[in-house]
Amino acid sequence: MEISETMKEMYWFLTDFCINAANGMGITYPEFNFGLFIILMPLVIFILCVFNIFKLIRSLNNK
Numbered sequence: 001m002e003i004s005e006t007m008k009e010m011y012w013f014l015t016d017f018c019i020n021a022a023n024g025m026g027i028t029y030p031e032f033n034f035g036l037f038i039i040l041m042p043l044v045i046f047i048l049c050v051f052n053i054f055k056l057i058r059s060l061n062n063k
Helices: 005-025 029-060
Strands: none
Touching: 005 029
């Protein structure tokens, strides 16, 4: 399976973005990745799941 040029460009763009964001915050790239992928993303996913569960419960109670 071959990776398309668009996917390669997207990967390098996002990697450069993370490196530049880390440099802008005065932290290292691994520290930035830890904050983004280990703390922030699971937190966002958890909040969205809780929000959807409450929305589902509310819609079931209105029927």
